Amino acid sequence: MSTLATTANHQIRLARRPHGMVVRDDWSYTTETAGEPDEGGVLVKTLALSLDPAMRGWMNEGKSYIAPVGIGEVMRAGGIGKVVATKTPKFAVGDRVNGALGVQEYARFDAGQLGKGALTKIDLRLGTMTQWLNVLGMPGMTGYFGLMDVGQPKAGETVVVSGAAGAVGQTVGQLAKILGCRAVGIAGGPAKCEWVVKELGFDACIDYKAGPIKDGLKAHCPAGVDIYFDNVGGEILDAVLTRINRKARIVICGAISQYNNTDKVVGPANYLSLLVNRARMEGIVVFDNVARFGTAVAELAGYLHDGRMKSREDIVFGLETFPEALLKLFNGENFGKLVLQVAED
Numbered sequence: 001m002s003t004l005a006t007t008a009n010h011q012i013r014l015a016r017r018p019h020g021m022v023v024r025d026d027w028s029y030t031t032e033t034a035g036e037p038d039e040g041g042v043l044v045k046t047l048a049l050s051l052d053p054a055m056r057g058w059m060n061e062g063k064s065y066i067a068p069v070g071i072g073e074v075m076r077a078g079g080i081g082k083v084v085a086t087k088t089p090k091f092a093v094g095d096r097v098n099g100a101l102g103v104q105e106y107a108r109f110d111a112g113q114l115g116k117g118a119l120t121k122i123d124l125r126l127g128t129m130t131q132w133l134n135v136l137g138m139p140g141m142t143g144y145f146g147l148m149d150v151g152q153p154k155a156g157e158t159v160v161v162s163g164a165a166g167a168v169g170q171t172v173g174q175l176a177k178i179l180g181c182r183a184v185g186i187a188g189g190p191a192k193c194e195w196v197v198k199e200l201g202f203d204a205c206i207d208y209k210a211g212p213i214k215d216g217l218k219a220h221c222p223a224g225v226d227i228y229f230d231n232v233g234g235e236i237l238d239a240v241l242t243r244i245n246r247k248a249r250i251v252i253c254g255a256i257s258q259y260n261n262t263d264k265v266v267g268p269a270n271y272l273s274l275l276v277n278r279a280r281m282e283g284i285v286v287f288d289n290v291a292r293f294g295t296a297v298a299e300l301a302g303y304l305h306d307g308r309m310k311s312r313e314d315i316v317f318g319l320e321t322f323p324e325a326l327l328k329l330f331n332g333e334n335f336g337k338l339v340l341q342v343a344e345d
Contacts, residue, residue, distance in 0.1 A: 004043065004085055007034040011104035012322050014069045018059055021260045021330065024323050026059070027075070040111025042091045042119070044081035046101045047345050050133040051077070051316075051338040052167070053231075053329050056259040065285045074102040075322075078138055080122065080129050081107065082345065090114060091121070096345075098122050098132060103322055105342060117290070126301040129345060130313040134337035135304060136297050138286055139167030142253060143229075144296045146284035147172050150251045151227040155180030158221050160240060163231035164205060165192035165312075167337035168253055171300070172229045173202045174309045181227075184220050186213065186236060188332045195335075199310060213239040224248075232257045234266060241270035250274070250281040260330055312336030 008031050015028040037043045058069050058076050069076050079101035083091045088111065091097070099119040101107040109118050127136045134140060146168075153159060159176040163169040164185025173183040173196065185196040185205040193205035206216030213236055217225070224245035230237050233255025244250070258265045274281055289296075303309035314336045316325040321340070328334040 002036055002085075004034045004036050007106070008032075009034045009104055009106040010319055011074050011102070012319065013072055013074050014059060016071060017061055018056075018260075022056065022059070022323070022326065027323055028072075029320075034106040035108065037085050037087050037108055038110050040088050041086075041114065042083050042088060042109050043085040044097060044099070044101060044107045044109065044119070045084045046079055046081045046105055046107060046319075046342045047096075048129055048133060048315075049077045049079040049101065049103060049322075049340040049342060050137060050139070051322075051326055051329060051340055052138070053254050053256045053259060055326065056330070065287070074104050076100060077103050077340075078133070079342075080132055088114065091119070096122050096124060096129070098137065103319065103340075105319060120293075126297065127304055127311075130315065130337070130339050131304065131311050133339050134167055134313055135171055135300050135309065135311045139337055140171045140300055141289060141293055141296055142284060142286040143168045143171035144175065144300065145286065145289045145292070146229060146251045146253050147175055147227070149289075150282045150284050151229065151249050153179050153181050153227055156182075157226035158182045158184065158223060158245075159227040159229065160184045160186065160217070160221065160225050161229040161231070162186040162236050162240075163254075163256065164196045164200075164202065165335060166231065168231055169229070170196075170200055170311065170336070171309075174200050174303070175300075176227075177201050177203075178303060178308055184217075186216075186232075192335060195312070199312075208236060214242065217243045227251065229253060230255070234258055237268050238270045241268055241273040244273055244277050244279050246277045246279070248277055248279040250279065252281060252283040256330065313339050315339045315341050317341050 083095040161172045165187040176183040183202045196205040204220035229251045234257035314334045
C-alpha cells in the first residue's frame with residue numbers, strides 16, 4: 001500500500017460566516033488521508049501559503065468577483081507546493097508549483113482542474129519560494145497590472161500608495177520609481193515608513209498613526225496626486241481624494257479598513273472630487289490578467305535580479321497558527337508580505 005494512503009492531511013475549514021473580526025470558532029480542524037491522485041491528476045504537498053486581505057471577503061456570503069468559500073470547505077488560499085505524486089505527463093514528482101492549494105497540508109488536483117490551469121510550474125531561479133508568493137505571485141501581479149493598466153503612469157507623475165509596506169504596496173511603489181515617478185507611501189509606524197523610504201527607495205512615506213493624513217499629503221505631494229493606489233479605503237481614501245490632480249487615476253485594489261465592519265461599508269465622502277478633477281476611479285481584480293502573468297513575472301524577476309526591486313516577507317510557521325496569523329493583516333502587525341510556511345521544502 002502506498003504511504004500516501006495513510007499519510008495525514010491536516011486541514012482548516014470555514015465553520016461559519018464571521019461577524020466582524022474573524023475568531024477561532026469560525027474555523028474547524030479536520031484530518032483526512034492525503035491519498036493517491038486520480039488518473040490524469042497530481043498530489044501536491046503544501047510548502048507555503050499566501051495570507052491576503054482578500055481572504056476576509058471570500059468568507060462572506062454574497063455576489064463578488066469569486067464565489068464565497070462554502071461552509072465546511074477547506075479555506076481558500078494560494079500557495080507554493082511540491083508535486084509528490086503524479087499520474088500525468090504534465091507534471092513530474094518534485095516540480096514546484098503555484099496554485100490554489102487551500103489551507104491544508106496536501107492538495108489533490110484532477111485532470112479537469114489541471115486542464116484549466118489550476119497549477120503552474122515555478123522556476124526558483126527567478127526568485128525564492130516566498131518571492132513567488134510576493135513580487136512574483138498574486139500580490140505582485142495585482143500591483144503590476146493595477147498600476148500599469150489602470151494607473152497608466154507617466155514619468156514625473158506623483159504616485160501615492162497606501163499599505164506601502166505590505167505585499168501589493170511594496171511592488172507598486174518600487175515599480176513607480178523604476179518608471180520615473182515620484183512615489184509616496186502611506187504606512188503605519190516609523191519602522192515601516194523608514195523601511196519604505198530607505199530600503200525600497202520611495203521618495204517619502206506618511207505615517208498614518210502619527211497625525212492627519214492630509215498634513216502628510218500636503219507636505220509630501222506639493223504638486224498634488226496623479227495616481228492613488230488604494231489598498232485600505234475609508235478615511236485615507238477620502239483624504240487622498242482632496243489632493244488629486246486633474247485627470248488623476250484612482251486604483252481600487254482593496255479596502256482593508258472596511259473588511260471587518262459589522263455595519264455597512266463606508267464609501268468615499270469626497271467622491272465629487274472625481275467630477276471636479278475629471279478623474280477616474282477603477283477597480284483591479286488580478287484574475288482578469290492571468291493570460292499575461294508570464295510577461296509580468298519575467299519583467300519583475302529582472303528587477304529583483306538587477307537590484308532595482310526588493311522584497312520583504314513576514315513568515316509565520318505552522319498550519320495550526322493560521323487563525324492568529326491571518327489576524328496580523330487586520331491588526332497591522334505584518335511587516336511585508338504575510339506568508340504561512342507549512343512545511344520545509
